[in-house]
Every structure is written in C-alpha cells, then in structure tokens.
Amino acid sequence: MTKPANAPVPPVVQANPYLGRFQPLPPAKAGAKCPVTHLCRSSLYNAAARDEARLVKINGKVYLDVEHWLARVQSAPALEVKRAGITPRTDRAA
Secondary structure (H helix, E strand, O other): OOOOOOOOOOOOOOOOOOOOOEEEOOOOOOOOOOOOOOOOHHHHHHHHHOOOOOEEEEOOEEEEEHHHHHHHHHOOOOOOOOOOOOOOOOOOOO
C-alpha cells in the first residue's frame, strides 16, 4: 500500500519533557538580566550558592531551572507592611 502523492505530511514533533522548564542564563555583559528572575548572571550564581536557585549545565551551557525557581517564590511567606506612628503632615502651606 502506497501513499498518494498529494497526501499531507504530518509535522515532526520533538517530545521534549523539559521544554520551557530551563531558561538560559543571561550573557555576562553589563545590564543583561534574566527575563524570569530579573537578576543578573552573578546574582543567579550567588542565589545558587545559597540554595535559592537551581542551575543546570547541559552541553556546556548553564540554565536556570524555572520550575524550581517559581516553586521557591510561591512558597515564600507573604510580606506584611505595618505603618507604625506615621501621620500625614497638616501644617503645610497651600
């Protein structure tokens, strides 16, 4: 059984379970920030040293594990801001 000449060809799909999970680190030039964390490369290395971020090396390139980062951020406690003794000034001249 042969296919007709005008039969549609199915698209090639690569099954990558890590698609979207790893984000490449920003380049080491000034002002380059990671789009996920908004941190520079050296700050990401410091966060990895404190076990706040997980970095993975694949084929000589360093990637940030985004799922680990987002789980860490979501599990952080909420920040409470209290205003103690602050009253607006009423003696200003209009």
